[in-house]
Amino acid sequence: MAPQDALHGWDDAITAQAYAAFTRAYPMYNATSRDLARRARLTTSGLVIDLCGGTGATATAILDLVPPAARVISVDNAPAMQRIGRRLVPDPRLTWIAAAAEDLDDHVPAATADAVVCNSAIWKTDTPEVFTAVRRVLRPGGRFVFNIGGGFAGVHHRDEQTARTGPSLNSLIRQIAARDYGYTPPPADHTPKLSPSTVSRQLAQARMSVLATDIVAQHTTMAEKKAWLSIPVFARPDGDLSHAQRMDILTKAYALTTPQTPTVTSWLVVVAQRPEEQP
Template identity: 60%
Template sequence: MEYDALTGWDDVTTAEAYAAFTRAYPMYSASSRDLAARAALPRSRVVVDLCGGTGTTAEAILALAPADATVISLDSSAAMQRIGRHLLTDARLTWVNAPAEHLADHVPAHSVDAVVCNSAIWKTDVAAVVTAVRRILRPGGRFVFNIGGAFAGVAHPDSLVPPAGPSVTSLIQQIAARDYGITPTPPAVPPKLPLPAITYLLADAGLAVTTAEVTGQRTTFAERAAWLSIPVFACPEGPLSYEQKMGILAEATAHARPDDVTVTSWLVIVAELPQAAL
């Protein structure tokens, strides 16, 4: 089976691997807690976890939301949500299986205090999603999300410090080139969602950016390697089977120190709907 990082999420193997990763490693839970802390949740009554997957971000939201709050986790992958329903049984949580762009078809207009989206907005039609978020937010409501550094064209200062050893990506590239003649794909230029572009889309929908911060997240080699074992993230891109990619990853892991740390960059944005918007 071909796995694609944009469209390949509605697959049992991917969903199970992703859920196992989020329970074993802190990458998604830590970024979820960071976003939830920025969303003013203790005074929120209705919160949307957008592109919620198996519920890692919903779990962070539920930890801060009031006892009488309603949390809606919306995702287009039924496979991811089936796992999430077993992992999270909080009565405050409702699951909606739909694309992010169709958010406003499932949530009443001007009814939501906060929308939180972790590690996913660049996989959507961003303009359509922003418009949908604007429609469902109450005046004063917040839209809190992050964009991967490569997609936003930003780098945290700590990410520029050379790692102690070779990165998992560089090792994978070396092995793929040696054994299969596959050369690395150059990064997309320009970045897909730089801050000026996302600020323009938000402003066009009537949302104002209140915070835009570049953060750095520490990631061990072991965690990065485990992340790359999730089928939709397996490298390198190209004609290799998943099994061949896992063979490359296993060899790369054998040549590295699992505790070596790299820093991943994120652009974290908080936007609000002005109180006088309606």
């Protein structure tokens, strides 16, 4: 099943505005979107799906690579995100569909998409259902390219260790939350939610082939991390705290860091394909 918070908070105007501002002000989404779009090999595509497309950062990268006559469909189940996206990406080649990723094949004709791209969201879905839906809409030979945060995949790029110069912002947040608000963190669960082996197994069950997996590092700064954690749906820590309290904790934690301190986030990037020989 999908996580209980798969949609919670996303269909909200404040969250959507903050999220859109972040994707345009900081390089993370642009960089990951360009990387996924490049791996999808879009130069001869006629139809590409931007799955869980949010406010259009990934759709923009896709539009930069597809032929002039190609169509792009952005699918997301948060209308608030799409309302902003329509204003930010007013390209006539781009169509917006408000729907859950699991219902993709209810909105796109079977075997018509040359590629499906999903940036920074697949772990928030019911992946077996989504993989099956993606397979149905892909043409034979079509590519499915997506990424998974390293924490969810249980993978770590070597740069994570070499770049670290002090405590992470998340660890400082937990310390201050405990000190100032009596926060008790839940028991640590280090079991990967979507390990590479789990992803491969689920894709095989959906009758898709894994062409490549890659662990990549996204280099950012402490200032970018703070901006990310200021978005309501990403604010930490979890638990019975108000957003104002979380922002107070974040401000205090950030004050113990240096804005330009480098941080590294690991990602598992997966390139899958609907095989040519399957009906």
